[in-house]
Amino acid sequence: MSRPLPEFDLDRYLPYRFAVIATRLSTELAAQYREKYGISIAEWRVLVNLAYSDSTSVRDIEKRVSMEKSKVSRAVSRLEDAGYLTKAIDDNDRRLLQLELTESGTGLVRDLIPLAQAYQDELEAKLHAKVPGLQAALDELMKDTDI
Amino acid sequence: MSRPLPEFDLDRYLPYRFAVIATRLSTELAAQYREKYGISIAEWRVLVNLAYSDSTSVRDIEKRVSMEKSKVSRAVSRLEDAGYLTKAIDDNDRRLLQLELTESGTGLVRDLIPLAQAYQDELEAKLHAKVPGLQAALDELMKDTDI
DNA sequence: CATTTTTCGTTGCGAATGCAACGATGTCAA
């Protein structure tokens, strides 16, 4: 007969839980963005990072979002083609790109944010008092890039 | 001049945070699994679900893990080819599959679990007292399939 | 300086992904 399996509580296993929840949250949102504005999640992240952080290069975004640089690069190219941002070479370091939202891109972000905020509000309402504890835990998990 | 952007705190935005953390956790783990045992995350999930839950059909796993059924189906096929599980037709409902780990599959799970548990322990150590609050929040987010 | 090493962004490529469509089976109602 085979030996018994080790004890293991799949329902508390954090990598698994995070993956499942992240997929659910993102899929829901992605549907809204794609349907209404024709952009993907990767593109959404690039737009919002340009609008709400100091990230200006592909590398800045890559680091900040833990997104593969090829994924960032392709998202940026699509957004450029759509006229939502411009690429320029950084004069101080000619390897870097300086990404900048266009008027059109800024306008798009203005439209996207209320959708995002509404979803956030919905989640926080559902979580009630659990929000601070959750955010504190997420802070901790984000702390080291290399867990 | 363009109107200002709405207020928005990207660093607290839950779908975004979950996606980033989930990617980090999974990527780290996936490297270990692939390197040591040649299996993907999708395959890992199928194996562990068969070992530690009552899921026996593709659909059970699909529901439990929020994984596309085609993804489950392909993971199952690869695992079958590798000899880790068997497919049988459910006699009560001939549309369903009854998936079952082989000896070899059970052995593999026995090897995988300590790795997974070590990672969980590491995360919990890092989170200290924040674990219960986090798990409670995750419970809440998992509650409704359709958030 | 010259040379080696590192960094940035892009691209090629094979693998994985999600979606829709499909055949087979089961369910339900007329």
Next chain:
DNA sequence: TTGACATCGTTGCATTCGCAACGAAAAATG
């Protein structure tokens, strides 16, 4: 019973993905 409808798992297909390799540029080394 029969026909319409729903469900399960697979597969085809276009898209996306991650990784490695690359050229260009900068930094480090000597």
